[in-house]
Amino acid sequence: MSETIPTVGRVPVLGSALEIGRDPFRFLEGAPEEYGPVFRVSIPGLSFVCYTDAELVERVLAGKADRYRKDPREIDLLGDLLGDGLLTARGDDWERGREHVQPAFYPGRLREYGEEMLDRTADELERWDDGEVIDVHGAATRLTLSIVATTMFGVDDVAETDAIAAAADAITSRFEPSRVPMEIPLWVPTPANRRYRNATDELDDVIGSILRRRRASGDELNGGDSSDLCSALLSAGESGTLSDDEIRDHLVTMLLAGHETTAIALTYALGLLATHPDERKRVLEEVRAVDELTPQTNLPRTDRVVRESLRLYPPTYMLFRQTTKPDTVAGYEVPAGTRVVLSQWAIHRSDRYYDDPLAFRPGRWTSEMRESLPEYAYFPFGGGARQCIGRRFALLELRLVLARILRSVRLEATPETELSPTPALTSRPESPVWVRVRR
Numbered sequence: 223m224s225e226t227i228p229t230v231g232r233v234p235v236l237g238s239a240l241e242i243g244r245d246p247f248r249f250l251e252g253a254p255e256e257y258g259p260v261f262r263v264s265i266p267g268l269s270f271v272c273y274t275d276a277e278l279v280e281r282v283l284a285g286k287a288d289r290y291r292k293d294p295r296e297i298d299l300l301g302d303l304l305g306d307g308l309l310t311a312r313g314d315d316w317e318r319g320r321e322h323v324q325p326a327f328y329p330g331r332l333r334e335y336g337e338e339m340l341d342r343t344a345d346e347l348e349r350w351d352d353g354e355v356i357d358v359h360g361a362a363t364r365l366t367l368s369i370v371a372t373t374m375f376g377v378d379d380v381a382e383t384d385a386i387a388a389a390a391d392a393i394t395s396r397f398e399p400s401r402v403p404m405e406i407p408l409w410v411p412t413p414a415n416r417r418y419r420n421a422t423d424e425l426d427d428v429i430g431s432i433l434r435r436r437r438a439s440g441d442e443l444n445g446g447d448s449s450d451l452c453s454a455l456l457s458a459g460e461s462g463t464l465s466d467d468e469i470r471d472h473l474v475t476m477l478l479a480g481h482e483t484t485a486i487a488l489t490y491a492l493g494l495l496a497t498h499p500d501e502r503k504r505v506l507e508e509v510r511a512v513d514e515l516t517p518q519t520n521l522p523r524t525d526r527v528v529r530e531s532l533r534l535y536p537p538t539y540m541l542f543r544q545t546t547k548p549d550t551v552a553g554y555e556v557p558a559g560t561r562v563v564l565s566q567w568a569i570h571r572s573d574r575y576y577d578d579p580l581a582f583r584p585g586r587w588t589s590e591m592r593e594s595l596p597e598y599a600y601f602p603f604g605g606g607a608r609q610c611i612g613r614r615f616a617l618l619e620l621r622l623v624l625a626r627i628l629r630s631v632r633l634e635a636t637p638e639t640e641l642s643p644t645p646a647l648t649s650r651p652e653s654p655v656w657v658r659v660r661r
C-alpha cells in the first residue's frame with residue numbers, strides 16, 4: 223500500500239494558501255526539503271501535486287508523457303485570450319498549428335531575424351542618455367515587442383506596438399497574486415477583470431488591423447516573402463487549412479509569449495550584470511573584442527550569462543499538467559485527473575543539482591558540468607514534444623541584444639536596483655528595475 227502524499231499546511235478553508243502567500247518563491251525553494259520531492263498543495267478552489275525532482279519532470283514531459291496532458295485549467299484561464307494557439311491547443315489542433323508555425327523558426331529565418339534584432343537594439347539604445355536612470359524592464363519590454371512585431375508580423379508602426387504593449391500589460395496584471403492566493407473567475411467584475419476584458423478587445427483590434435493590411439497589400443510587406451509567420455498563416459488561411467480565428471489565436475500567442483518572457487529574461491540578465499560588476503567586466507571583454515557583431519558571432523561568455531540568468535530567474539517558473547491515468551511516482555499513487563505542477567524555480571535553485579544555487583555564477587556552466595547535470599534539472603523552455611517552439615529565437619535574441627547593449631553602454635546598479643520577481647503568469651519583476659546608463 224502506497225503512502226499518502228504529504229500536504230502543505232492544513233488551515234481550515236484556506237488550506238495551504240497562507241503558507242504559500244507569504245512568499246511563493248521562497249516556498250518553492252524550501253518546500254522540497256520539508257516535504258520531499260512530491261507534495262500536495264491546496265488553496266481555495268484548487269488542489270495540485272508538485273513534482274520537484276528532475277527525473278520526475280522527465281517522466282512527465284518525455285518518458286511517460288502519454289499519462290499526462292496539458293492542464294485544462296490553463297485553457298480555462300487563457301482560452302478566451304489565446305484560443306487554439308500553440309500554448310493552449312491540444313491533440314490534432316496543436317499538431318496542425320505547430321506545422322504551420324514551425325517554418326518561421328527555421329535556421330535560415332533565424333539568421334535574418336538576428337540582423338533585425340541588432341537593428342532594433344540600436345534604435346532602442348538611441349533613447350538612452352548618458353547618466354540617465356532607466357527602468358530596464360520597461361526598456362526590455364519595448365525592445366522585445368518591437369523585435370517580435372517586425373520579425374514575425376512585418377509591423378513597424380509605433381502606435382500599434384504601443385497598443386500591443388498596453389494590452390499585454392493589462393492582461394498580465396490580471397494574474398498578479400494577492401496575499402491570499404484565490405482564483406477569481408473572469409465573470410466577476412473586479413477592476414483587474416474589467417481591464418483584462420478591455421485589453422483583449424484592444425489587442426483583437428490591433429491584430430485585425432495587421433491582418434487586413436497584410437491581406438490588402440498582397441504580402442508586399444516583407445518583399446513578398448511568405449515565410450514569415452504572419453504571411454505563412456495567411457497563406458494557410460487562403461488554402462482553407464486555418465480559419466481566421468485560428469490565425470488570430472496563433473498570432474496573439476506569439477505576440478504575447480514571444481515578447482513577455484524574453485523581456486523578463488533580458489531584464490534579469492542586465493540587472494544581474496549591473497549588480498555583479500566582476501561578471502559584467504568578463505562579458506564586456508568578450509563582446510568588445512569582436513570586430514563586428516553578427517548572428518553567427520561566437521560569444522561563449524555571453525551565452526553562459528544567458529543560461530545562468532534563465533536558471534536563477536526562469537520567466538516561466540511552473541508548468542501545469544494533469545494525469546490522464548494513474549501513475550506511481552516516488553512511491554506515491556497519483557490518481558487519474560490529478561493536477562500536477564513542475565516547478566523550474568524549485569529545481570533550478572536546488573542544491574541537489576547546483577553548488578551554491580542562489581549565487582549568480584555564469585562560470586559554473588562548463589562543458590563538464592553540463593554533461594553531468596540531469597537533463598531536466600534545467601528546463602526554462604519546458605521539454606518533450608511541447609518544448610517552446612521559439613526557444614532558439616529567444617536564445618539568439620537574448621545573446622545578440624545583450625552583446626549589442628554591452629558594446630555601447632555600461633549599466634550600473636543604483637540604490638534602487640532590485641530584482642524582485644512576482645509570481646504572476648510569469649516571474650516578471652514586481653517593480654521597475656532601475657539602472658544607470660553610462661556610455
